[in-house]
Amino acid sequence: MEFEDIGRVWREEGTGTIRRTRTEDLSVVLERVRRPGIARRRRFARLTWVVAVPLVLVFAYMAWNAPNLIAAAGAVLMGALAAWVAVRYRAIGRTTDATLPVRLALQSELAHLNALGRLRRNAPWFRTLYWIGYAAFVVGVIALEEGDPRVRDRTVGLYLSIPLIVEGLIYFARRNKRQATRTLKEELSSWLDSLDEIDARETEDPSGPG
Amino acid sequence: MTDEEALLKAVEIHDGALRRIAWAYAGGDSEEEDLLQEILTEAWRSLPSFRGESTIDTWLYRVAINTALTWKRRRRKHVVGRVALDASGTREDGIELIGNRQLDTSAAILTDFLSTLNGSNHTVLILYMEGLTHKDIADVTGLSVSAVGVRIHRMKQSFIKRYVEG
Numbered sequence: 001m002e003f004e005d006i007g008r009v010w011r012e013e014g015t016g017t018i019r020r021t022r023t024e025d026l027s028v029v030l031e032r033v034r035r036p037g038i039a040r041r042r043r044f045a046r047l048t049w050v051v052a053v054p055l056v057l058v059f060a061y062m063a064w065n066a067p068n069l070i071a072a073a074g075a076v077l078m079g080a081l082a083a084w085v086a087v088r089y090r091a092i093g094r095t096t097d098a099t100l101p102v103r104l105a106l107q108s109e110l111a112h113l114n115a116l117g118r119l120r121r122n123a124p125w126f127r128t129l130y131w132i133g134y135a136a137f138v139v140g141v142i143a144l145e146e147g148d149p150r151v152r153d154r155t156v157g158l159y160l161s162i163p164l165i166v167e168g169l170i171y172f173a174r175r176n177k178r179q180a181t182r183t184l185k186e187e188l189s190s191w192l193d194s195l196d197e198i199d200a201r202e203t204e205d206p207s208g209p210g
Numbered sequence: 211m212t213d214e215e216a217l218l219k220a221v222e223i224h225d226g227a228l229r230r231i232a233w234a235y236a237g238g239d240s241e242e243e244d245l246l247q248e249i250l251t252e253a254w255r256s257l258p259s260f261r262g263e264s265t266i267d268t269w270l271y272r273v274a275i276n277t278a279l280t281w282k283r284r285r286r287k288h289v290v291g292r293v294a295l296d297a298s299g300t301r302e303d304g305i306e307l308i309g310n311r312q313l314d315t316s317a318a319i320l321t322d323f324l325s326t327l328n329g330s331n332h333t334v335l336i337l338y339m340e341g342l343t344h345k346d347i348a349d350v351t352g353l354s355v356s357a358v359g360v361r362i363h364r365m366k367q368s369f370i371k372r373y374v375e376g
Contacts, residue, residue: 001316001319001320001373001374002374003365003366003369003370003374005316006320006323006335006339006369007338007339007340007341009316009317009320010230010320010336010339010340011226011230011339011340011341097256097259097276098252098253098256098272098273098276098277098280099256099259099260099269099272099273099276100272100276100352101272101349101350101351101352102272102275102276102279102333102350102351102352103351103352103353104352105272105276105279106279109280187283188283190329191279191329191330
């Protein structure tokens with residue numbers, strides 16, 4: 001077998017594992033992906049619709065119905081932070097633009113990951129401010145209200161347990177995500193390095209084929 | 211002709227190529243169909259951004275390759291059973307490739323050769339085998355035309371050394 005035969009082998013003979021029979025006409029598949037429902041599901045699956053907007057609405061409701069200014073200020077701070085994170089997250093944009101040349105798409109994806117990384121590195125500051133807002137809300141709602149001290153203590157305990165649970169979940173989620181992101185960045189960097197190597201070798205050795 | 215009609219026509223023309231690309235990156239029959247649908251979904255979703263800077267055909271190849279690479283990274287699949295080679299060219303699992311009975315067909319040789327290539331060479335070779343010109347390959351990958359030519363030349367030399375002279 002000669003090198004010049006590989007195109008024919010690839011296209012005509014396959015590699016022994018490509019199925020010859022079509023299970024579905026591609027035009028049927030394409031028609032299916034055109035359905036508006038798919039586009040709608042994708043839109044509503046986005047994080048900002050599903051999580052951030054309801055979250056901001058909840059905080060706004062809490063602020064509007066807060067019993068005092070301290071609780072209202074806490075709710076406003078939490079809502080403002082949620083809105084800011086959502087805006088920053090959307091500003092980073094899609095993971096990759098598949099219409100770009102492969103090299104540019106990889107660079108774009110790597111830049112996207114780096115931008116996400118910067119957002120995550122600022123996360124401790126966001127969470128600190130968020131919990132300050134939360135503490136203000138709890139103080140405003142619980143501590144300044146009169147009532148049975150035992151009930152109030154149990155309620156305070158419940159409110160205090162929420163940050164501990166949330167921080168614990170975030171810790172484990174970040175640990176796994178960090179490893180996956182680091183692996184993905186290594187893969188992208190490796191791909192880009194191999195592409196750059198191709199260009200660099202071409203510069204060093206301008207002799208072409210033949 | 212509208213962009214939609216152009217895309218439909220391009221998909222029909224490159225039906226076989228899209229399936230072969232999906233197979234090359236999916237590594238499994240059932241997943242090949244999933245990846246193929248992913249490619250078509252991405253092509254349809256990205257169609258509004260097509261500005262005509264390239265032909266619809268090279269644009270479609272870009273979408274196919276980028277989608278396949280993203281899909282593969284999400285699944286951490288190895289392409290075509292790729293196995294790392296040590297300095298002597300022997301697979302790290304100890305199986306000697308040259309003269310192996312498994313390489314008695316052209317298809318087996320091609321599969322074996324594809325498995326020795328790194329990610330970017332693998333993509334360049336697939337596009338080359340699909341009949342794209344060096345210019346088109348450069349347009350799809352973002353490499354220079356001369357770099358594509360040099361890379362194909364080097365892969366040819368590697369192929370000859372392994373399977374013809376070997």
